[in-house]
Amino acid sequence: MGLRSAYASAHYWCSSRHTLGDRTVASTTNFRAMGAGGPILDVEHLTTEFRTTRGLLRAVDDVTFTLDRGETLGIVGESGSGKSVLVRSIMNILPRTASITGSVKFEGRDVGTLPKAEQRHFWGTQMAMVFQDPMTSLNPVKRVGHQITDPLKYHMKMNREESNARALELLRLVGIPEPERRLRQYPHELSGGMRQRIGIAIALACNPKLLIADEPTTALDVTVQKQILDLLKGLQRELHMAMILITHDLGVVAGRADRIAVMYGGRVAETADTRVLFRNMKHPYTEALLNSIPRIEHESHTRLHAISGRPPDMVNPPPGCRFAPRCLYAQESCTAELPPLLPSNEPGHRFACYFPPRPDRSGGVLMAGTGKAHLRDGDDVLLRVENLVVEFPAGRNRDVYAVSGVSFDVKAGETLGLVGESGCGKSTTGRAVMQLPHPTSGSVKFDGVEMTTLSSEDLRRTRTRMQMIFQDPISSLNPRRKVKDIVAEGLSIWGSTIGTFSKTRVNEVLDAVGLDPDIVADRRPHQFSGGQCQRICIARALVLD
Ligand code: SF4
Numbered sequence: 001m002g003l004r005s006a007y008a009s010a011h012y013w014c015s016s017r018h019t020l021g022d023r024t025v026a027s028t029t030n031f032r033a034m035g036a037g038g039p040i041l042d043v044e045h046l047t048t049e050f051r052t053t054r055g056l057l058r059a060v061d062d063v064t065f066t067l068d069r070g071e072t073l074g075i076v077g078e079s080g081s082g083k084s085v086l087v088r089s090i091m092n093i094l095p096r097t098a099s100i101t102g103s104v105k106f107e108g109r110d111v112g113t114l115p116k117a118e119q120r121h122f123w124g125t126q127m128a129m130v131f132q133d134p135m136t137s138l139n140p141v142k143r144v145g146h147q148i149t150d151p152l153k154y155h156m157k158m159n160r161e162e163s164n165a166r167a168l169e170l171l172r173l174v175g176i177p178e179p180e181r182r183l184r185q186y187p188h189e190l191s192g193g194m195r196q197r198i199g200i201a202i203a204l205a206c207n208p209k210l211l212i213a214d215e216p217t218t219a220l221d222v223t224v225q226k227q228i229l230d231l232l233k234g235l236q237r238e239l240h241m242a243m244i245l246i247t248h249d250l251g252v253v254a255g256r257a258d259r260i261a262v263m264y265g266g267r268v269a270e271t272a273d274t275r276v277l278f279r280n281m282k283h284p285y286t287e288a289l290l291n292s293i294p295r296i297e298h299e300s301h302t303r304l305h306a307i308s309g310r311p312p313d314m315v316n317p318p319p320g321c322r323f324a325p326r327c328l329y330a331q332e333s334c335t336a337e338l339p340p341l342l343p344s345n346e347p348g349h350r351f352a353c354y355f356p357p358r359p360d361r362s363g364g365v366l367m368a369g370t371g372k373a374h375l376r377d378g379d380d381v382l383l384r385v386e387n388l389v390v391e392f393p394a395g396r397n398r399d400v401y402a403v404s405g406v407s408f409d410v411k412a413g414e415t416l417g418l419v420g421e422s423g424c425g426k427s428t429t430g431r432a433v434m435q436l437p438h439p440t441s442g443s444v445k446f447d448g449v450e451m452t453t454l455s456s457e458d459l460r461r462t463r464t465r466m467q468m469i470f471q472d473p474i475s476s477l478n479p480r481r482k483v484k485d486i487v488a489e490g491l492s493i494w495g496s497t498i499g500t501f502s503k504t505r506v507n508e509v510l511d512a513v514g515l516d517p518d519i520v521a522d523r524r525p526h527q528f529s530g531g532q533c534q535r536i537c538i539a540r541a542l543v544l545d
Contacts, residue, residue: 039066040210040242041090043180046102048082048089054315054519059085061266062102072236072243074106074253074274076289077263078310079531084248086263087212090244091127092119107211124151127210128203130232131472132218132530134195140188144198145183148205154207156450166335170201193224200232204239206304212234212244217252218530223421229256250286251293254278259348262286265312265322269342272349282344282351310514321354329355383410383433388442390425392430402428418449427471434466435459446495464494467541473533477525483536484521490544509539 037080048060060082064175067073075083089100092111104111104128114122123129131137137296139147148170149163158166167434171179174197187195196216203211213232217225233256236243253260254274261271270283281287288307311324312318318325318337327334331354339352390403403425418426432439435451444451446466454462470476477486487506507517513535525533 040069040107041067042103042105042108043090044103044105046089046100047100048094048100049086050095051097051099052315053522057315058317059314060089061264063263063266063268064102065268065271067210067242067244068235070240071259072233072245072257074257074260075244075246075263076248076250076253076260078248078289078307078311079529079535080314081263082266082314083263084214084529085266087214087246091123091129093123093129115277121155124203124208125155125201125206126208127212128206128208130196130211130213130216132201132215133472134192134199135187135472136474137199138195140187142186143183144185144187144190145202147198148183151202151205157189164357164362165200166205170205171198173204173235174198174201176201177234191224192220193228195222196224196228197231200228204235207239208241209243210244212246214246215248215530216245218248222419222542225252232256249293250289262289265317265340266314267322267352269353270349270351271341272344272346272351276346276349280344280346280349282349282356283323283353284329284357286321286351287357288326309454310501310516313519315388315519321352323343329353329357331355348382360539380412381409382412382414382447384443384445385409385429385433386443386445388429388432388444390428390437391440403432430468434463434468436493459461464490464544467544469534469537469541473530473537474525476537478532479525482524483515484517486525486536487539487543490540496545505543506539509542510536512542513539515539 021247043066044064046060046063047058050057050059062087063082067071075086077083085094085098088094089098090098090104090111092104094100100112106122111119111122138144143165145167148167149160149519152158152163152166153160156163167183168179171182176182176194176197182190182194182198185199190198199216209233216232217228219309220228229252232243232245235241245253247253250260257274259271260277262269262273262277262283264285270277270281270286272280277286278290278359282291285307292379307326312322312325319334320337321327321330321339322332324330334354339354341349341350342350351431386407388403388406391399391401394400405471406425406429407415418429420426431437433444433446433451435444435454439452442452446462449462451459451462481489484503484506491502491505506521510517510520515532515535520528521533525536528536
């Protein structure tokens with residue numbers, strides 16, 4: 001079934017429910033008609049604050065924008081810039097510690113003033129969200145089919161046959177093969193890309209007019225990322241939904257968003273039509289984000305360009321421009337007052353900077369990691385992998401080759417990229433290097449020591465010098481532990497042999513990954529964005545040096 005026929009069918013379900021006289025849905029119909037013509041979403045002076053032990057944390061600060069029907073807005077910024085809190089404020093799905101001021105109007109109606117029962121119908125039927133991590137956003141103990149049919153029964157009042165038929169239709173819509181079989185499966189039986197397609201199917205189930213995708217591809221392989229982004233864009237065009245696409249990567253929104261808003265320190269730093277922004281960016285932070293995209297044609301692509309320093313502390317933000325401590329264009333007056341979001345000479349282009357970059361002016365942003373990788377004197381091989389083979393039993397006397405005859409060297413200070421689609425064996429190769437699992441055959445030499453023949457005790461000791469950072473930061477952190485305990489875990493395990501627990505060391509590595517130890521040490525993983533969680537994982541991996 002094509003997209004259009006699926007869409008028509010979705011409308012059929014809505015219409016049939018309306019004629020059955022469901023009161024809530026009927027009021028939604030009036031709501032749709034009332035707003036026709038104007039922007040679908042009108043956000044004005046939105047400010048969101050959280051009560052914390054350190055004081056009020058202003059995560060979103062005076063954000064104003066509108067979104068038209070069928071339009072895609074890309075919201076871009078690094079972790080902690082306020083983009084996820086912004087969309088959760090729009091949907092009004094924040095914890096009780098949050099307070100929201102300003103207004104969010106959807107088709108002319110203020111979402112914040114809707115009665116709770118109506119708000120619940122609003123989520124799903126009017127605006128829906130695709131979350132960052134499909135593994136944690138899906139219920140692990142419920143079959144996929146039930147997770148899709150639940151909102152159909154609740155919001156659209158469908159019976160079992162109707163909701164099952166619609167679920168099948170949705171799975172076909174999002175490109176899932178063998179949909180009948182998938183409906184009976186649990187999330188852990190599906191690949192990451194397939195799980196995210198299920199997340200999209202759930203979001204589209206009740207035919208929303210606004211789809212919010214919050215970093216929908218961060219937890220996925222690069223090839224699957226493109227498929228999911230293209231799928232979202234295709235569905236958005238076909239179903240004529242408005243879409244807000246949140247990402248930390250300017251490259252993701254290029255070619256997929258009509259308009260881009262760059263956020264920094266809870267505020268919009270720059271906004272423009274996508275083409276205008278890439279042609280004529282005015283804010284040093286936008287410029288820095290663009291420079292941080294690795295380009296294969298540049299010799300320096302061997303190193304990632306990061307923006308030095310860390311995002312501002314939103315409990316005590318720096319005076320004046322929040323980007324000033326990281327901006328080489330900064331002048332004294334930048335720290336006197338917050339720069340307002342002013343129009344440029346191109347329609348729809350606004351930026352908040354007193355001294356925007358010009359081709360004739362040197363300056364820029366403190367970038368880290370520029371230039372080529374520096375190899376250690378002598379360029380010694382630190383890791384040598386030869387003819388690595390990993391087999392897994394597949395039942396009935398059959399084995400599956402996950403890795404077959406892989407060999408490579410890595411020198412000290414060198415970065416080796418292993419690239420390939422899901423299932424090609426790259427993760428198994430990485431794990432087999434750590435002897436998780438033990439390879440079936442082949443050799444892994446780390447600093448001259450053959451790893452495959454080490455005793456368990458020697459292997460544990462050697463692993464203190466090799467660490468892994470996992471793909472999914474959220475599920476690889478213990479949700480019950482504080483950040484300082486998570487990062488210090490390796491130190492406390494090895495305390496008797498390589499030094500006692502060191503608060504200084506924990507602070508050092510948190511600082512190195514761009515997190516302020518005074519702010520993050522006593523918080524738990526759920527209080528961070530996906531990007532910040534990954535920084536915590538990196539700190540944990542680095543703590544043993
Ligand atoms: S030049 Fe000044 S106002 Fe502009 S981003 Fe840099 S610090 Fe902020």
